[in-house]
Amino acid sequence: MKRIHFALIALAAALPAFAKEPVITKEIREENGKQAEYMFIDGIKVHEEDPAKQPQPEIVSPKPYDAKAAKAPEGATILFDGSKATMENWSSMKGEPTKWKLVDGAMESVRGAGYIRTKQEFGSCRLHIEFASPAKPEGSGQGRGNSGVFLMGQYEVQVLDSHENTTYPDGQCGALYGRKKPLVNASRPPGEWQTYDITFTRPLFDEAGKVTRKARFTVVHNGVLIHDDVELSGGTGWAGPHAATEYAKHPDKGPIALQDHGNPVRFRNIWIQEIAD
Ligand code: MG
Numbered sequence: 001m002k003r004i005h006f007a008l009i010a011l012a013a014a015l016p017a018f019a020k021e022p023v024i025t026k027e028i029r030e031e032n033g034k035q036a037e038y039m040f041i042d043g044i045k046v047h048e049e050d051p052a053k054q055p056q057p058e059i060v061s062p063k064p065y066d067a068k069a070a071k072a073p074e075g076a077t078i079l080f081d082g083s084k085a086t087m088e089n090w091s092s093m094k095g096e097p098t099k100w101k102l103v104d105g106a107m108e109s110v111r112g113a114g115y116i117r118t119k120q121e122f123g124s125c126r127l128h129i130e131f132a133s134p135a136k137p138e139g140s141g142q143g144r145g146n147s148g149v150f151l152m153g154q155y156e157v158q159v160l161d162s163h164e165n166t167t168y169p170d171g172q173c174g175a176l177y178g179r180k181k182p183l184v185n186a187s188r189p190p191g192e193w194q195t196y197d198i199t200f201t202r203p204l205f206d207e208a209g210k211v212t213r214k215a216r217f218t219v220v221h222n223g224v225l226i227h228d229d230v231e232l233s234g235g236t237g238w239a240g241p242h243a244a245t246e247y248a249k250h251p252d253k254g255p256i257a258l259q260d261h262g263n264p265v266r267f268r269n270i271w272i273q274e275i276a277d
Pocket of ligand 1: 147158
């Protein structure tokens with residue numbers, strides 16, 4: 001018995017060493033007479049659409065909506081509660097008043113109004129946020145109900161209407177955009193309120209700007225775990241049709257930002273708790 005016990009302890013201690021880092025490779029390809037960078041994560045092209053190479057996440061039933069989780073726990077900061085007053089917690093990316101609309105207790109993205117951001121900045125945190133894609137679905141793929149939740153103003157958890165709407169898995173709802181597809185597709189139909197509960201650990205950088213600890217995400221979508229303490233292999237910014245940005249040193253805190261991608265996506269019940277790094 002004792003021997004088994006020790007064996008288990010030894011295994012548990014060794015586990016982090018087994019958590020393998022994804023292998024990232026790049027190549028330059030000629031595309032329509034232009035040079036384009038292609039990035040591969042563990043051999044799979046960024047934004048791969050071929051299900052034989054990048055299978056679509058399994059579709060699962062979301063958990064029932066949890067009204068209790070919408071309420072900010074004690075000590076949390078309410079970023080938006082449906083009121084005009086809390087909409088004042090947000091601005092355009094330039095710090096100007098946002099042109100997003102307040103509709104039925106939700107903030108609605110307005111085409112051309114640009115991203116919005118919190119005036120306050122955060123590092124590692126727990127974030128609860130609810131979103132709904134337009135009830136009448138329009139467009140397809142990345143064009144349907146596209147928005148995004150950005151931690152530190154830049155690390156995107158994709159928001160997309162992924163109900164009966166296929167796109168490349170690393171860009172579907174819940175994806176860490178261009179970096180990691182969700183474990184499963186727990187989306188609700190368009191127009192219904194959906195939830196993200198995100199636990200985010202910020203990246204650290206050394207003096208020279210090199211990342212010394214990568215960001216980590218745990219994401220629960222509609223009560224279903226879709227990222228389980230995932231180490232983010234790099235940035236989630238757009239670096240071409242098949243490439244994502246790399247880490248670049250930034251301050252210890254940044255805003256929560258929401259994307260205007262041209263679709264009237266709504267957000268509500270947003271609260272945040274800072275957590276220890
Ligand atoms: Mg997006």
